[in-house]
Amino acid sequence: MIEGIHPVWIIARREVRDQFRDWRIIFPIVGLTVLFPFLMNFTAQQILDFARDYGADIVGERMVPFLMMIVGFFPLSASLVIALDTFVGEKERGSIEPLLNTPLKDWQLYTGKLLAAIVPSLTGSFLGMAVYLGGLAIQRVPLPELELTLLIIVLTIVQAVVMVSGAVVVSSQATSVRAANLLSSFIIIPVALLIQGESILMFWGTYATLWWAVFGMLVLAVLLVRVGLAHFRREELLGREIDVLNFRWGWRTFRRQFTGGAANLHDWYFKAVPAAVGGMRKAVLIITIFAAVSIGIGWAQFQRFPLEIPAADMGSRLSQVINLLPTLSAKPMLLIWLQNLRVQVIGLILGVFSYGILGIVPILAGLGISGYLVALLANNGLPVWTAIMAFLLPHSIFEIPGLILATAAVFQFGIMIATSDAEKTIGEVAISALADWAKIMLGLVAPLLLIGAAIEAWVTPQIAVMLLP
């Protein structure tokens, strides 16, 4: 194992040494490490004095850790530049091929480069924070609590790892430094939003939530490193030269995966679609477990947020619903169907940007609310099974399997992106996964949701009226 890590160290050491010979990297790091913290010290002192004058001590107190976070974050901006250059920069300078010809394993080269991009900027961050805290101590400004200091340090580390691992993925897949810089907005914008969110939480003083943010970013960092390693290809680094979107190739790849080689509609429906579902059995199982858990969590939330429905109201409200959903009227049925489809599309968008993870949010939310609803009815005098039979079961028999399949397809997208495929580029993998999602949506989910919507609009309210006292 140590022998395996040694080459990683050799790569990282050379890169770090090289960076510290480049004044364009040294200058901002030194500036942000030494000069910027002094400015922040001055700012902290001024704000503390100002806030104290108006009796708003808490603003000043919250400002001190916030500025520490900012001081720690700024040197990380250099890490993004370094990481974006990691592979594609070497490719442009022609120095990548000799490196690829050495006996290094892919993971050794990748990890070495990753470390080299993280270490200098993280060193800058720690130095900056040390200078800032030292300045506060000299100025006799109360230092943040130990737990909060630790939280900020851990937050800085995971932010660095997320940014760098994301940028290294971009660098290993981009065809030029220019393309990598353009793609870096996909890292900068989410991280900027994240910092804003963290700032709000920090001023709010909800530090426990910030630990969850740390956990979330840690998961994201692991996924990004995994994706980077899974799709790192020596061949791709040398092969791709042209920065042009090849729509024709993209469409061909999509169509090939979507049709699954089927010659006609019958083959597609009875061979290609079942094959796609078969390929995501594990994802279906995982989502089914999540779905069951979310119903349980929704049920449990009733204890925290109890509601009472006067018995008299129940009947009148149901009558209102029946008036809103006249039997065999197409409009409400289509509205329900389109709403459910829209949610699946939103799930896909969330999933694409989070390796499938956030794609499960809609089903968790939907079924969580259903669980809460059943608990609500059960606690307002309706037997549990009657509540389920009256309000959920008729249409859910079709809708829930549809939702599980759609969510599993999004989750599968993330799994495929994070899994190595020697035969395909990351672009091909993504397009193939989208084609599978579209296949399942068109072949199974949309019809199931349509049947579910028809029952929900026309049948469920009638059953509810029949079963309710």
Add this chain to the structure above:
Amino acid sequence: MIVAENLTKKFDEFLAVDGVHLNVAAGQVLILLGPNGAGKTTTVRMLTSVLHPTDGTARVAGFDVIKEPERVRASVGVLTENHGLYRRMNALEYLDFFGSLYGMPAVERRKRAAMLLEQFGLAESSRRRLGEYSKGMRQKLALVRAMVHNPPVLLLDEPTSAMDPESSRMVRDAILSLRSDDRTIVVCTHNLGEAEVLADQIAIIRRGKIISYGGLAEIKRRFLGDPQFEVRFAAPLASRPVLSDKIVITGIGPDWIHYRTAQPARHNPDVLRSLMEQGLQVVSLQEIGQSLETAYLEAVNQVPEEGKHD
């Protein structure tokens, strides 16, 4: 040392290398010739396990390029088309870095780097930043990098492309000196003079296929016909000399004739004897040099150029 069977590489729909067969024994130098984009670099990259063959297999230094890529790369020294050195390092640091990636002990790295830098006339510049090196010096250092771990197989892509004549000569001599019983060298070059000096075998590639493969003499014979000889006489010829049916006279001048023969060792003494019997005074008999360039152009022009393959 290098055995490739049906080595094929496709990039999407594009066939870059099409069923290449190679068999280069230890101690031999193979020259890969071909127009730009013929598939030479792609072939070399497959032999170094950097590119994965679409079809076929290859063994380099006894290792399978598909199943044992790290061992293949450890056994091969590669001079790449773009030598791309690290501009902020000096030569000693650079060679030390690559030596350590090949797992060489520190003492051996330093010793070998010093020896090679001396051999290639770079010792005095060994502490200068590589960004300050001239193009030729960079090329030499890239060659030194390829040799630093003393590999049994050397794959050199245009080893003298940026060099002045003196440096080119130095590199050629170095390659010749590197030829040993246990080392195989593959050189991709457009310099046909260099190819003639270095080659034990020549493979001419075009559009991904090897269109000719063999020894220098064999290649020349294949594309330029049998060896051609010139006989010069002491006095102008009064009439056309008569030679055996197996000898084809290809040219005749006032005091010389040119002829071709497939078996010079057997036929040349007969030619001399016959001419002397006809009372002609022979001043000299020598082979007319047929350049590799002519043979190469003949080979690549047999089929019209269609596409690029590298």
